[in-house]
Amino acid sequence: VRARGTKAGRKALWAGGYRSGPGKALAKISISHPFDRRLAAQDLAGSLAHARGLHRAGLLSRKDLAAIEAGLADIGGEIAEGSFRFEDTDEDVHMNVERRLSALSGEAGGRIHAGRSRNDQVALDLRLWTMAAIDRARVAIDALSLALVERAEDWLEKGIVVAARTHLRAAQPILLSHALLAYVEMLRRDTDRLADCRRRAAISPLGSGACAGTTLPIDRSAVAESLGLPAITENSLDAVSDRDFAAEFAFAAALAMVHLSRLAEDLILWTGEEFRVLRLPESATTGSSMMPQKKNPDSLELVRGKTGRAAGSLVSLLTTLKGLPLSYNRDLQETQEPLFAAADTLELSLAAMTEVVTGLTPRPARERAEIDAAALSTDVAEELVRRGAPFREAHGRVARWIRRAAQENTDFREVAAADEPKLATFLRRLTPETSVRARDLPGGTAPERVRERIRELRKVLRPARSAR
Ligand code: ARG
Numbered sequence: 001v002r003a004r005g006t007k008a009g010r011k012a013l014w015a016g017g018y019r020s021g022p023g024k025a026l027a028k029i030s031i032s033h034p035f036d037r038r039l040a041a042q043d044l045a046g047s048l049a050h051a052r053g054l055h056r057a058g059l060l061s062r063k064d065l066a067a068i069e070a071g072l073a074d075i076g077g078e079i080a081e082g083s084f085r086f087e088d089t090d091e092d093v094h095m096n097v098e099r100r101l102s103a104l105s106g107e108a109g110g111r112i113h114a115g116r117s118r119n120d121q122v123a124l125d126l127r128l129w130t131m132a133a134i135d136r137a138r139v140a141i142d143a144l145s146l147a148l149v150e151r152a153e154d155w156l157e158k159g160i161v162v163a164a165r166t167h168l169r170a171a172q173p174i175l176l177s178h179a180l181l182a183y184v185e186m187l188r189r190d191t192d193r194l195a196d197c198r199r200r201a202a203i204s205p206l207g208s209g210a211c212a213g214t215t216l217p218i219d220r221s222a223v224a225e226s227l228g229l230p231a232i233t234e235n236s237l238d239a240v241s242d243r244d245f246a247a248e249f250a251f252a253a254a255l256a257m258v259h260l261s262r263l264a265e266d267l268i269l270w271t272g273e274e275f276r277v278l279r280l281p282e283s284a285t286t287g288s289s290m291m292p293q294k295k296n297p298d299s300l301e302l303v304r305g306k307t308g309r310a311a312g313s314l315v316s317l318l319t320t321l322k323g324l325p326l327s328y329n330r331d332l333q334e335t336q337e338p339l340f341a342a343a344d345t346l347e348l349s350l351a352a353m354t355e356v357v358t359g360l361t362p363r364p365a366r367e368r369a370e371i372d373a374a375a376l377s378t379d380v381a382e383e384l385v386r387r388g389a390p391f392r393e394a395h396g397r398v399a400r401w402i403r404r405a406a407q408e409n410t411d412f413r414e415v416a417a418a419d420e421p422k423l424a425t426f427l428r429r430l431t432p433e434t435s436v437r438a439r440d441l442p443g444g445t446a447p448e449r450v451r452e453r454i455r456e457l458r459k460v461l462r463p464a465r466s467a468r
Helices: 024-030 033-056 062-081 093-111 118-157 176-201 220-226 236-241 244-271 298-321 330-359 373-386 391-408 412-419 421-429 432-438 447-460
Strands: 161-166 169-175
Touching (some): 033 062, 033 093, 033 118, 033 220, 033 330, 118 176, 118 236, 118 244, 118 447, 161 176, 169 176, 176 244, 298 330, 373 391, 373 412, 373 421, 391 412
Antiparallel strands (some): 161 169
């Protein structure tokens, strides 16, 4: 019995003591090269570092090392150009690479797995892969942040004031730029979280073997250093079964997706007929096959929709990990696809969001809904406080003016001025624009505060900043 699609008579590299091959279903459930081939570049880098470590330990001749180096380079080329043949007998990327290495570099290839197991090997590969995914995600997060900052800068100059909302009801006037920058703050935390996660991923498990280390005198720190990793794991049992970095990444990705989903939701609202604040670029919409007038915000809806998947990846990872006894268990193979999915979803969604944000345009003032005067009522209450009233009393007075204005169908500022003539000048000058300017505290929406934050953000968001 052998797995379908395998070469006749060929046995798995681990099957030295086996008389038969795996059952049909086992072969099928076991095979991972269709997805773990995404780890090929990391597997080659790890193999190279390990081979050099064996050489330094006196376990691999210079000649054999040279043959291995050449073989690994050839395999890298074959994989890059798509000519590498993954075989099902060699269930995963690690065995496919080792098999090919032996074919290319003869006996030397048979020496590479000394002091190593696929368990510490895959742990390393996943760490390196996660680090690269983090670097890509951080670049993409910065690109979106910059797109938001650029719009914020433009709309600040245009002085676009809209109603801030709580409970989705108009609350107080703000600069539209201030709302965009709220999302940039979320993205700043996301990139920070990813950098933090990267720190814990950048630790080498090589030398942990299958679970209990190796008798061979490998200098683990030197191997780690040659991979650019600043540290080595402290416990071999933990090292082969630790996927915390994957779970942390999935969480950071899921939370970043939650932020993108909220931005998507806001942009769907702000560009809609009821809010009439912004316009979507046509390239971010699709039409209806039935209703000729429609331009639907599909990019945004899909980003919002994909957030479910990202959360699913995190739940999937945590669930796979929760019941595992020490140390390596094959369940761990199931952590790969959710990790890849989390990274793919985030990356694609960031690109889609950046495309949308870059094309956003404000609607002309005549199309935008006017800000209801009632949104200025907190400013009036605070003016009464400045004049000595207890806030609770001021709140009550303004509330009664608002109520009367609604009954009499007038502007509450008129009702207030009639009832309290001393406020007349203040009330006459009170507009959404003056209200925005007056909320001049750090973190506030006053134009000078927003301008200052844009300046700071521009400094940290240099265009196309390379990952650290
Ligand atoms: N493909 C495996 C994984 O991803 C590699 C490790 C296999 N180890 C083993 N003892 N079967 O987990």
